[in-house]
Amino acid sequence: MGRGEKSEMLKMSILMMIMMSSVLMTIVDSSRSVQRDVDSEEPEIVRRHLLANGLGVTPPMGWNSWNHFSCNINEKVIKETADALVTTGLSKLGYNYVNIGKCLLYLLSSCIYSSSYLIKCFKFLVCFSDDCWAELARDQKGNLVPKKSTFPSGIKALADYVHSKGLKLGIYSDAGMRHKVVTMLGSKCQGIDYLKYDNCNTDGSRPTIRYPVMTRALMKSGRPIFHSLCEWGDMHPALWGSPLGNSWRTTSDINDSWLSMIANADMNEIYAEHARPGGWNDPDMLEVGNGGMTKDEYIVHFSIWAISKAPLLLGCDIRNMTKETMEIVANKEVIAINQDSHGVQAKKARMEGDIQIWAGPLSGYRVALLLLNRGPTRLSITAFWDDIEIPPNSIVEARDLWEHKTLTQKFVGNLTATVDSHACKLYVLKPVA
Numbered sequence: 001m002g003r004g005e006k007s008e009m010l011k012m013s014i015l016m017m018i019m020m021s022s023v024l025m026t027i028v029d030s031s032r033s034v035q036r037d038v039d040s041e042e043p044e045i046v047r048r049h050l051l052a053n054g055l056g057v058t059p060p061m062g063w064n065s066w067n068h069f070s071c072n073i074n075e076k077v078i079k080e081t082a083d084a085l086v087t088t089g090l091s092k093l094g095y096n097y098v099n100i101g102k103c104l105l106y107l108l109s110s111c112i113y114s115s116s117y118l119i120k121c122f123k124f125l126v127c128f129s130d131d132c133w134a135e136l137a138r139d140q141k142g143n144l145v146p147k148k149s150t151f152p153s154g155i156k157a158l159a160d161y162v163h164s165k166g167l168k169l170g171i172y173s174d175a176g177m178r179h180k181v182v183t184m185l186g187s188k189c190q191g192i193d194y195l196k197y198d199n200c201n202t203d204g205s206r207p208t209i210r211y212p213v214m215t216r217a218l219m220k221s222g223r224p225i226f227h228s229l230c231e232w233g234d235m236h237p238a239l240w241g242s243p244l245g246n247s248w249r250t251t252s253d254i255n256d257s258w259l260s261m262i263a264n265a266d267m268n269e270i271y272a273e274h275a276r277p278g279g280w281n282d283p284d285m286l287e288v289g290n291g292g293m294t295k296d297e298y299i300v301h302f303s304i305w306a307i308s309k310a311p312l313l314l315g316c317d318i319r320n321m322t323k324e325t326m327e328i329v330a331n332k333e334v335i336a337i338n339q340d341s342h343g344v345q346a347k348k349a350r351m352e353g354d355i356q357i358w359a360g361p362l363s364g365y366r367v368a369l370l371l372l373n374r375g376p377t378r379l380s381i382t383a384f385w386d387d388i389e390i391p392p393n394s395i396v397e398a399r400d401l402w403e404h405k406t407l408t409q410k411f412v413g414n415l416t417a418t419v420d421s422h423a424c425k426l427y428v429l430k431p432v433a
């Protein structure tokens with residue numbers, strides 16, 4: 001490392017400290033135990049259950065600022081969204097997490113070097129109440145220039161506000177630049193209820209080493225905090241996430257398009273067996289209401305997320321939703337599938353060209369059935385009891401969850417429906433004899 005780089009680092013450290021005293025933050029003493037955790041993690045420790053917070057018994061529901069607002073957020077937007085979740089009635093339906101997307105909390109360590117010797121690493125808990133770190137880092141002069149604070153009242157005050165509405169506050173943390181992530185939630189950050197721990201700028205350590213450190217820190221925080229692992233699915237977190245998190249991303253980032261949505265749905269389905277109460281596969285947040293898909297496509301999006309037991313985190317502007325968007329995300333019957341106590345993720349039961357049949361068991365011997373047309377033209381789709389684990393001679397009653405009606409016809413052996421292009425039918429099937 002050259003001298004210039006070292007002095008840059010020193011400068012960065014100092015700037016960071018100045019910034020931290022001017023904004024809202026807590027400095028956490030560098031703790032030896034944390035350091036030991038980072039360096040000498042035994043692989044087998046990962047297999048034990050580190051996370052026992054009792055959360056995520058059903059998939060989390062709420063809102064996250066990222067899909068609609070990117071980094072253009074401030075405490076006013078967050079408070080207004082909390083208000084809107086209540087006034088629209090969405091909070092009553094279960095949408096109770098108010099999650100601030102990227103751009104908020106960073107857990108960083110900053111090291112001072114002398115010559116090539118490491119003198120000291122400071123470990124900070126930074127409740128970063130400003131814009132994206134990445135943006136700051138890209139400043140042309142290479143300086144860290146904190147923008148005017150967008151969260152002047154601080155996270156604790158925001159948490160208090162959100163709690164006063166009967167809601168919960170979620171924040172976001174990044175693995176953080178080149179620095180080794182140090183993880184300890186200090187008292188100033190208590191009041192949060194949900195942490196999304198992302199994968200940006202890792203220090204190169206394996207996620208199975210990195211994530212347990214955060215899990216332990218959360219367990220030590222003295223507060224049940226939902227731990228959302230966001231590893232983008234690179235290292236198949238479904239295979240190792242359940243002792244560490246309440247949900248884990250199985251996919252790369254979603255965008256507001258049919259292609260992206262359906263790709264994430266496909267990728268997430270592969271790991272269906274790994275979802276269960278306490279730990280869910282996460283195909284990323286909802287785009288419903290952001291304008292990039294048709295109404296039918298958004299219905300497909302919401303339906304697949306619901307039957308996949310995915311977190312239902314709205315990603316639109318709750319303060320300004322259309323009636324159409326509200327109809328989709330406030331469909332109680334579809335939400336009920338997502339929140340069903342049985343907690344089993346639906347899977348693809350049959351695929352033929354553009355036709356897909358997804359099904360999954362629900363409580364009370366019921367079955368959720370999705371008939372999906374991914375093609376460009378209207379198609380007739382038949383689901384057979386054989387494929388969806390209903391005993392062959394069962395007589396079945398079908399409830400259409402988007403039409404909100406129970407079909408008068410009873411079904412034996414199969415059910416057929418006509419489905420428009422990029423659309424779906426979603427049923428709950430109940431054997432009646």
Ligand SMILES: *[C@@H]1O[C@H](CO)[C@@H](O)[C@H](O)[C@H]1NC(C)=O
Pocket residue numbers: 255256257259260263
């Ligand atoms: C959205 O995602 C799809 C599928 O991954 C990709 O092809 C497309 O380029 C993305 N669009 C944008 C605007 O990022």
Ligand SMILES: *[C@@H]1O[C@H](CO)[C@@H](O)[C@H](O)[C@H]1NC(C)=O
Pocket residue numbers: 317320322
């Ligand atoms: C509200 O949403 C509509 C589209 O549904 C958009 O045209 C309008 O600009 C939005 N208003 C605000 C204040 O964001």
Ligand SMILES: *[C@@H]1O[C@H](CO)[C@@H](O)[C@H](O)[C@H]1NC(C)=O
Pocket residue numbers: 382411412413414415
């Ligand atoms: C569907 O089941 C009915 C009996 O309920 C049967 O008459 C019909 O042939 C079946 N359809 C197909 C395509 O197998």
